[in-house]
Amino acid sequence: MALSRARIAETALALVDRDGLEALSMRKLGADLGVEGMAIYRYFPNKAALLAGIVEILLAELVIPPPSDVPWQRVFRELSHAYRALLLRHPHAIPLLATLPLSDPATARAAGAVMAQLRAAGFDAPSALKTLATITSYVVGVAQWEVGTAPFRAERNGEPFPLPPDADPYLVELAPQLAEDDCEETFEFGLDVIVRGLETRS
Amino acid sequence: MALSRARIAETALALVDRDGLEALSMRKLGADLGVEGMAIYRYFPNKAALLAGIVEILLAELVIPPPSDVPWQRVFRELSHAYRALLLRHPHAIPLLATLPLSDPATARAAGAVMAQLRAAGFDAPSALKTLATITSYVVGVAQWEVGTAPFRAERNGEPFPLPPDADPYLVELAPQLAEDDCEETFEFGLDVIVRGLETRS
């Protein structure tokens, strides 16, 4: 099959999803494409551009509906959930989305669409921006927290997490709580906190 | 000067602060230490351990006072500010702190200390954990947002951010707002939102 920007970026994303971000190298990607690594440089000037291409197709998965007259709380919740779902669908790519330079066109478009939503819901421009910062920060942060604590929740059929014998006493206290923590619920907890906080904004 | 774990980790952090995380390589670090790169392996088994060492001294900068009877809102705000200040003091190291595996001893200790604070303030264990997740997520997320949008705020003596001529229309609308955004204020905005949300928790 012929090469193309789209096919390269998609196989790259598949590779990252499968083997992690570290495993993405030009040569390995070339191998997955059935081609020599250097061929990719005909379509992307360097690896950074390739990563930007991945971000682009990731953000394309995120459909942001045009402004309507549904209450902003609802919109806010739905967007947060959609973004969260996107991140959890591609956990290995989270670092890519965590540091999104807004100068990237794909990012700018997504941010702009959300801003439009918030503006339509009655936020003035500065608060809309602050709200956007708050929510993306929260969603990304929580996704990172979640993958960071994932080992404690891994299926272990009843056995507790195998802590090293010299583990910090704080950690042995923390571990069981982490193990039984329902991430979805924790996310909802923080989301409620933020929405309630926004409702009472002055 | 003789080598030691502490000196190596500190020079590594200095190197990261100066030249960025990407620039940290065993050989360059060796050069900064006046020694051959391989010498570091006498003190750290591999690069991951070295990074963990950096995290350790970073978190050591964060002094978490023992529980007292000051209102939790105050404690919460102070801890958030302290963590934020730490992140901004070492912007290049943020990715290191963004994905903190709690199994790391230094991380566990810090998390445990904050949990103790929250517990003392009357949170039950599950909500304390959820609150910890919420706040660290928010603080880390906002720091990442901040460095990501930093170019728009860079000192440009009056000139607006030089957007490429084919920039996304959303971006050209966004850019001036970003430029005049006061990050400290935005942070405070979100922090208020979260504190108010926590106050009205059921």
Place this chain on the structure above:
DNA sequence: ACCGTTAGTTTACACCGTAAACCCGTCAGG
């Protein structure tokens, strides 16, 4: 039939993490 463009390959270079062998100064025991 030729020529230019395009798509992909080959080769090369500097750098990376790290395993293994080595080299040398210090110190302990005979």
Place this chain on the structure above:
DNA sequence: CCTGACGGGTTTACGGTGTAAACTAACGGT
């Protein structure tokens, strides 16, 4: 004092990385 072990640092080496440059093979238009 000699010797031998050892710890800290060096050298060399290997496989992997991103990417610049030169090369090659196919194809479309004149």
